[in-house]
Amino acid sequence: MARLLEVNNLRTQFFTQDGVVNAVNGISYTLDEGETLGIVGESGCGKSVGVMSLIKLIPTPPGKIVEGSVIFNGENLIDMSDGEIRSVRGNKIGMIFQDPMTSLNPVLTIGRQIQEALELHMGMDKAQSKARAIELLELVGIPSAADRINDYPHQFSGGMRQRVMIAIGLSCNPQLLIADEPTTALDVTIQAQIVDLVKKLRDDLGMAIIWITHDLGVVAGLADRMLVMYAGMIVEEAPVKELYANPSHPYTVGLLGSLPRLDQVSGEKLDSIEGLPPDLIDLPKGCPFHARCKYRIEKCFTENPPLKTIGVGHKAACWIDVTKDPITTERPYQEV
Amino acid sequence: MSEQKDVLLRVDGLKMYFPITQGIVVQRHVGDVKAVDGLTFDIHQGETLGLVGESGCGKSTTGRAILQLYKPTAGQVIFEGEDITAMRGESLRKMRRRMQMIFQDPYASLNPRMTVGNIVSEPLEVHSLFNGKERREKVKELLDVVGLNPYFVNRYPHEFSGGQRQRIGVARALALNPDFIVCDEPISALDVSIQAQVINLLEDLQQEFGLTYLFIAHDLSVVRHISDRIAVMYLGKLVELTTRDELYANPMHPYSQALLSAVPIPDPVVEEKRQRVILEGDVPSPANPPKGCNFCTRCPKAFEPCYETEPEFKEIESGHWVACHLY
Numbered sequence: 041m042a043r044l045l046e047v048n049n050l051r052t053q054f055f056t057q058d059g060v061v062n063a064v065n066g067i068s069y070t071l072d073e074g075e076t077l078g079i080v081g082e083s084g085c086g087k088s089v090g091v092m093s094l095i096k097l098i099p100t101p102p103g104k105i106v107e108g109s110v111i112f113n114g115e116n117l118i119d120m121s122d123g124e125i126r127s128v129r130g131n132k133i134g135m136i137f138q139d140p141m142t143s144l145n146p147v148l149t150i151g152r153q154i155q156e157a158l159e160l161h162m163g164m165d166k167a168q169s170k171a172r173a174i175e176l177l178e179l180v181g182i183p184s185a186a187d188r189i190n191d192y193p194h195q196f197s198g199g200m201r202q203r204v205m206i207a208i209g210l211s212c213n214p215q216l217l218i219a220d221e222p223t224t225a226l227d228v229t230i231q232a233q234i235v236d237l238v239k240k241l242r243d244d245l246g247m248a249i250i251w252i253t254h255d256l257g258v259v260a261g262l263a264d265r266m267l268v269m270y271a272g273m274i275v276e277e278a279p280v281k282e283l284y285a286n287p288s289h290p291y292t293v294g295l296l297g298s299l300p301r302l303d304q305v306s307g308e309k310l311d312s313i314e315g316l317p318p319d320l321i322d323l324p325k326g327c328p329f330h331a332r333c334k335y336r337i338e339k340c341f342t343e344n345p346p347l348k349t350i351g352v353g354h355k356a357a358c359w360i361d362v363t364k365d366p367i368t369t370e371r372p373y374q375e376v
Numbered sequence: 377m378s379e380q381k382d383v384l385l386r387v388d389g390l391k392m393y394f395p396i397t398q399g400i401v402v403q404r405h406v407g408d409v410k411a412v413d414g415l416t417f418d419i420h421q422g423e424t425l426g427l428v429g430e431s432g433c434g435k436s437t438t439g440r441a442i443l444q445l446y447k448p449t450a451g452q453v454i455f456e457g458e459d460i461t462a463m464r465g466e467s468l469r470k471m472r473r474r475m476q477m478i479f480q481d482p483y484a485s486l487n488p489r490m491t492v493g494n495i496v497s498e499p500l501e502v503h504s505l506f507n508g509k510e511r512r513e514k515v516k517e518l519l520d521v522v523g524l525n526p527y528f529v530n531r532y533p534h535e536f537s538g539g540q541r542q543r544i545g546v547a548r549a550l551a552l553n554p555d556f557i558v559c560d561e562p563i564s565a566l567d568v569s570i571q572a573q574v575i576n577l578l579e580d581l582q583q584e585f586g587l588t589y590l591f592i593a594h595d596l597s598v599v600r601h602i603s604d605r606i607a608v609m610y611l612g613k614l615v616e617l618t619t620r621d622e623l624y625a626n627p628m629h630p631y632s633q634a635l636l637s638a639v640p641i642p643d644p645v646v647e648e649k650r651q652r653v654i655l656e657g658d659v660p661s662p663a664n665p666p667k668g669c670n671f672c673t674r675c676p677k678a679f680e681p682c683y684e685t686e687p688e689f690k691e692i693e694s695g696h697w698v699a700c701h702l703y
Contacts, residue, residue: 257640261647298572312572
């Protein structure tokens with residue numbers, strides 16, 4: 041399949057009173073047309089900022105994309121002017137945000153909010169855009185769409201609002217849909233509805249998806265390929281089955297170990313990752329994960345491992361091979 | 377884990393209604409939000425009872441009503457043979473020493489202007505336990521128990537991360553040596569790797585101090601991990617109550633079945649093969665629950681009686697309670 045997106049060495053920083061926050065530290069990845077990429081990581085690992093940087097939705101100042109390029113359909117989005125990027129956002133690249141309660145405008149009707157993008161990007165008139173908006177609401181499964189188009193966001197439940205957000209994201213037939221934790225604020229039964237809906241729409245419309253989440257469960261049934269982020273860096277990249285079957289970075293191993301699973305007999309202790317993620321203002325020398333790592337060796341304190349290929353489409357940034365090397369019982373310790 | 381043990385707490389017909397009023401000067405009572413509508417269950421000594429359900433189903437209200445943080449509309453809460461809903465004043469205050477709570481949001485449940493030492497020692501102060509140096513020693517001991525450095529006593533909550541703050545909340549709950557702790561979604565505000573730390577801590581403390589937990593959560597994987605028995609709640613009512621293994625092997629109520637199938641499993645191979653029961657629509661409003669069974673509006677197996685009469689919560693098999701007309 042053709043290459044849709046290519047991110048090269050993207051680096052985003054925030055210049056704050058406390059110092060420079062290294063939110064995204066040189067990430068590179070690609071996405072093909074129609075592919076679904078899952079990005080997982082904990083809060084503050086730079087997954088949202090990394091994706092917001094793609095379409096320059098970083099508040100500037102304090103934020104700044106200091107390095108890197110984002111090639112979308114052969115054009116570098118980072119070099120675009122504000123006007124040019126605005127014609128891409130909501131048009132070729134659609135977005136769904138995390139919180140459906142706050143990302144809709146409470147004083148505009150649902151219809152108006154969907155029609156806005158259609159009139160702006162597709163040049164439709166009011167009647168055309170209204171017909172299309174009703175069509176979109178039906179597509180995302182909102183009953184009696186023709187009536188509900190005149191309702192305000194407060195008249196919709198959380199799950200319904202997220203459906204409206206998806207309708208807005210899809211309104212201009214985007215080639216890429218960015219979903220930033222779209223189900224985090226929803227209940228499990230509603231989450232299942234939304235995931236099911238997105239899968240169906242993807243298969244019907246053939247767009248590529250970047251799905252950001254902290255929940256390794258949600259993306260397991262959805263993504264083709266996965267990125268694991270930690271402290272603003274990609275620590276592992278693999279096809280989805282490979283990642284869950286052979287996690288090759290100690291952080292991924294730890295994340296999977298710390299999840300209680302519904303389909304497994306419990307009673308054993310969870311394999312938690314000790315400690316806390318590093319401060320992004322003052323990143324440690326060497327590998328960012330070394331302070332919490334069970335496998336660390338001397339080298340981890342001084343040199344940050346590069347993301348290197350370890351299998352077909354499988355990359356990990358680690359000095360050791362977690363599948364072979366045992367957990368070191370006497371770990372080298374460094375006073376901080 | 378736990379065999380059939382003594383009943384520590386019995387909840388009998390617990391109802392908690394919140395009135396809806398209209399009018400500015402004269403408040404007319406026009407209806408009720410039936411947050412909790414007639415719950416009956418036991419909690420055994422030393423066990424963890426998981427209480428699961430979606431947001432707005434009344435799980436937290438149940439926890440609070442049991443601890444008498446709300447005055448229940450009806451029903452009894454019997455703690456070791458004594459009805460605490462009938463207690464007032466000093467006797468209730470004494471009883472509270474034995475029942476504590478861990479709150480959901482560690483960012484909102486700690487007073488930002490109090491030091492960690494003050495937060496943890498406040499329950500001791502309120503109940504006039506220990507004095508001066510002894511109390512300070514006790515606080516340090518508590519911090520040590522929950523895995524925090526005792527030197528942190530003079531720090532403020534904002535200096536800690538979410539997981540550490542939740543540990544402070546746990547230390548505060550443990551201060552009075554309670555028998556029973558209501559854990560109200562203690563980990564849902566935390567990151568995955570930190571969640572596991574807090575779950576492990578709660579399990580260790582239970583073993584060490586012989587605690588009994590009511591563990592409220594919406595995450596079924598976590599509840600499966602920590603609970604001995606699980607109660608499933610929908611719109612203010614219990615729909616199913618049984619042992620953990622029985623619930624996951626043999627869920628009987630259509631809602632439990634749908635809820636279990638909606639939980640994603642972190643394994644793409646398993647996910648590919650799974651058959652989902654996807655529920656249509658949303659939870660009805662607790663101010664205006666449907667006639668008959670509360671779940672009839674979304675139930676894939678609903679038939680005539682479901683729209684007419686409310687199903688009874690009854691024991692189908694030994695220790696397996698279900699409220700459904702199918703059985």
